[in-house]
Amino acid sequence: MSNYSSESPDYQKLADDIRLWARHLGFQHVGITEARIPERDKKQFQQWLDQGLHGDLAYMERYKELRCHPEKLHEGVIRVISARMDYLPAETETIKILNEPEKAYVSRYALGRDYHKLIRKRLTQLGKKIEAVAPNHGYRAFVDSAPVMERPLAQQAGLGWMGKHSLIINRKAGSFFFLGELFTNLPLPTDEPYEKNHCGRCTACMDICPTQAIVEPYKVDTRKCISYLTIENSGPIPEELRSKMGNRIFGCDDCQLTCPWNRFARHTQETDFQPRHHLDNSDLADLFLWTEEEFLERTAGSPIRRAGFECWLRNLAVGLGNAPTTDKVMSALHQRQNYPSELVKEHVAWALKQHHPNAQD
Structure with a gap:
C-alpha cells in the first residue's frame, strides 16, 4: 500500500x-x-x-x-x-399506498x-x-x-x-x-462542479406538492412542507393543511415520485434500509392503536423515533381524519378520544369532525 x-x-x-x-x-x-x-x-x-x-x-x-x-x-x-x-x-x-387512504x-x-x-x-x-x-x-x-x-x-x-x-x-x-x-485536510484533486441543470421547463414537483410548499423553483416554504409538519414540528398541524396531507404520516415523497429523473432511481442493496414491521403496508388504524411501549420497541433504530409518540399519534389522527368513514377508522379514533395529551386530543376531535361535520362538539 x-x-x-x-x-x-x-x-x-x-x-x-x-x-x-x-x-x-x-x-x-x-x-x-x-x-x-x-x-x-x-x-x-x-x-x-x-x-x-x-x-x-x-x-x-x-x-x-x-x-x-x-x-x-x-x-x-x-x-x-x-x-x-x-x-x-x-x-x-x-x-x-398513496391511493389507499386507509393505509399509512x-x-x-x-x-x-x-x-x-x-x-x-x-x-x-x-x-x-x-x-x-x-x-x-x-x-x-x-x-x-x-x-x-x-x-x-x-x-x-x-x-x-x-x-x-x-x-x-x-x-x-x-x-x-x-x-x-x-x-x-489533504489537498486532494477536486472534481468538476455539476453546473448543468436538467430540470428545464418541468414543474412536476411544484405542481404535485399537496400543500404547495415549493413556492418557487428551488425554494421550499418549510412551514407548508409535510416532511417538516410531521417530523420537525412539535406543535399542532395548521388546520388548513390537514386535509391536504392525506395519509402521509411521516414525511412525504410526492415531489420525488413525480420527478421524471427518478425513473433511473436505483434500488438499495443495504439490508438496513429495507422496510421493517410492515411499515410499507400498514393500516392507519392499526398504527394508531400501538401502545407507547410498542412504538418505542418497533421504532428502535428508526428515523421515526425522532418524532416521538405524541406526534406520531397526532400525525395518524390527521391521516384517519382523511380516511374513509369505516367502523375500523371510527373505532380507532373513539379509543383515543380522551387521550391524556391536548395535542392528540385536539387532532382526534378534528378527525372525528371530518367524518361527522354536523356533530355537536
Whole structure:
C-alpha cells in the first residue's frame, strides 16, 4: 500500500483509491470539492432565512455562519469528500399506498433503520482507510448531524444538480439517496462542479406538492412542507393543511415520485434500509392503536423515533381524519378520544369532525 506522506505524494492516486474504497463500503458515488460554499448559495440561503421560510427551525439561523463557512467546522479542512448512498427499497408499493387512504404512508427513507449511524460509520471507516496510508490525514464525518450545507457541496463535488424541489438529482440515479461528507485536510484533486441543470421547463414537483410548499423553483416554504409538519414540528398541524396531507404520516415523497429523473432511481442493496414491521403496508388504524411501549420497541433504530409518540399519534389522527368513514377508522379514533395529551386530543376531535361535520362538539 502506498504511503502518501512522502515529499511528493500522489494525491491523484489517493483520490482514485478513495473512490474504490467508498464503493466497497456501499457508496454509489463520491466526489471531492473545496471546503467552501459558493457565494450564490450563501445568498440564496440568506434570502430564504430573511423570508422566514425556515419556520420554527431556529437552528438554521443560529448556525448560519457555520453553514456558510465549512472550514470552521473542522480545523485545517481544505477538502470535502461528498458521498451518495441510494436508499429506495425494492418492491414497495409506493403509489398504491398513496391511493389507499386507509393505509399509512411513510417516507421511503424512513422504512428501515436510521441512516445516520450507518453512513457515519461507513464514512469513518473510509477516513481510517485514508489515515492508514496518509498518517497526517485529519478527518471528520458528517451525516445530517451538523450545520453542513450538504447539497451545495454535493453539487460542487459533481454528484448532481439542485432540482426545483431543492434536492440533488443525479442523471443516472434520480434523487432517492442520502448524502454524507468526510472533511479532510489533504489537498486532494477536486472534481468538476455539476453546473448543468436538467430540470428545464418541468414543474412536476411544484405542481404535485399537496400543500404547495415549493413556492418557487428551488425554494421550499418549510412551514407548508409535510416532511417538516410531521417530523420537525412539535406543535399542532395548521388546520388548513390537514386535509391536504392525506395519509402521509411521516414525511412525504410526492415531489420525488413525480420527478421524471427518478425513473433511473436505483434500488438499495443495504439490508438496513429495507422496510421493517410492515411499515410499507400498514393500516392507519392499526398504527394508531400501538401502545407507547410498542412504538418505542418497533421504532428502535428508526428515523421515526425522532418524532416521538405524541406526534406520531397526532400525525395518524390527521391521516384517519382523511380516511374513509369505516367502523375500523371510527373505532380507532373513539379509543383515543380522551387521550391524556391536548395535542392528540385536539387532532382526534378534528378527525372525528371530518367524518361527522354536523356533530355537536
